[in-house]
Amino acid sequence: MGFRLVTWNVNSLRLRIDLVERIVSEMAPDVLCLQEIKVDDPLFPLDACRALGFEHVAFHGMKSYNGVAVLSRHRIHSVRTPSWCGKDDRRHLIAELDDGLQIHCLYVPAGGDIPDPDQNPKFAHKLAFLRELTAWMATEIRPEQKVILAGDFNVAPLVNDVWSHKQLLSVVSHTPVEVEALTALQNSVPFVDAVRHFVPDTEKLFTWWSYRSPDWTRNDRGRRLDHIWVTPALKDSLRATLVAREARAWPQPSDHVPVMVDFDL
């Protein structure tokens, strides 16, 4: 069975519901994972999501900040919404589909501007979040299970996941301590980086371009912050990947673009 998963940091679901519709019509995902939906659960646009063809929708939102959702054409028969670091900030949703397929929609804390946990509580939170999640994955997930981890991980781990490795070594998202924490998370099960499975490490690949640049295309100063990882049980099912870079040029865009992986399950 062909199965297409797309993940996108939408940066406000209600503001960009028309762009979600565009993604759905152009990419036709079976499952769409969304982060930073920025909407409280009572105000979630459920009817609009159903009108896009997703009969099964799970969401875990809050007012103004964070929030994750999974829109699915396949039945979701259970949902979990773990909290990390003792905060109820709604960054993780686990949806179980049929045949034991488990989809994690994840939004890792961005971590603020100063890459020092002693000076910056947001950076400390980011590292603690990744470490708690790593410990949990190591005990809860086995390599034989069919698990997909998708979302905005807010870390660009590889040299060619950023426009300049040298210039970003002390910029939050690419510092060695974050890369080490994300690598530990990846090794916890371990997970396969489904996008780099198809795109060689030697090739630059970005999923995010800052809003602060006057022209994001000018120097292509992007980072690969959004990821899709799979357990070894799914590695042989991987068929293709796509980063929908053109979405950054859509009207009133998110600063992130959709990332897709195709499976043959």
Add this chain to the structure above:
DNA sequence: ATGGTGGTCGCACCA
């Protein structure tokens, strides 16, 4: 130095 949200209509907070 831009964009989204919420509270208040200029600003704080987050990314």
